[in-house]
Amino acid sequence: MLTEDTLRGVMVPVVTPFDRSGELDIRSFEELIRRLVSKGIHGLIVNGTIGESPVLESREFEILIAAARQAIAATRAIPLIVGTGASSTSATVRRTEQAKSLGADAALVAAPDFHFPSQQAVIRHFEALAEADLPIILCDPPHRAGVSLDLETVQVIMGMEHVIGLKEGTGSIRRMFRVARSMSKPVLCGEDELFFASLCCGAKGGILASANLDSEQFVQVYELFRAGKIDDSNQLFRQLLPLVQFLFSEPTPAPLKWLLTQRGYIRSERLRLPMTAINCEAGRKHTRLFQGSMWK
Secondary structure, eight states: OOOTTTOOEEEEEOOOOBOTTSSBOHHHHHHHHHHHHHTTOSEEEESSGGGTGGGOOHHHHHHHHHHHHHHHHTTOOOOEEEEOOOSSHHHHHHHHHHHHHTTOSEEEEEOOSSSOOOHHHHHHHHHHGGGGOSOEEEEEOHHHHSOOOOHHHHHHHHTSTTEEEEEEOSSOHHHHHHHHHHOSSOEEEOOGGGHHHHHHHTOOEEEOGGGGSSHHHHHHHHHHHHTTOHHHHHHHHHHHHHHHHHHTSSSTTHHHHHHHHHTTSSSOOOOOTTOOOOOHHHHHTTHHHHTTSSOO
């Protein structure tokens, strides 16, 4: 199981590859995970929003976790974190229990979407997750969940024994500074463009979709910072910024899947509706990125 003492470093929310007919491409999925693990990442997230969790079926949820567990075991032991959020508390608890039974080391959970719950309701939602008996990472992305968590609400949830850390995804560096300095449990950056700044604020790492690509360099940013080589870490991260900015230039994960396909890491950029592929003009403007101008 993942603990608050081991929750740190570069965690990668992996995409879910589909073939041209829209079915799971498990071969690409396993190959992508093995490549990521071999690059030194510190943890893997399956079934997050980058993995198109809202459009995955329950049987696919099981298949992906099992495949990820097997791919990790064949490479290097790192934590497997599973996104288990659902629109109701009971469904979130069931999915979290299911993830545990399939070998997850922790669950990544945001406030229930669509319902716009009160702050007290969100607290009760996370209290209920204790019965799943799996470490929980609180995810706070108000632009996706549809509800902004007050700092006091975050503090209450982070005080729960089964909650081991926070993915701070509000996009506010001021908020990151406040939560990282006020929490005893680890806070991870959830906004890729703010990764280096978040480390400076006290973040223990990041959950970074961009690290599906050039993974070694994102790990190196973290390791250089940890070693006290702040300027070197900053310089390397600045070189990664064009990639990060491109990957979030259109709704995710469309640019990411396109670039993974261009570099030959997955076989198709296919997404499931309501998500659609990147527009052709955006792709033509970024040929330097898909050619891997800095690293192969």
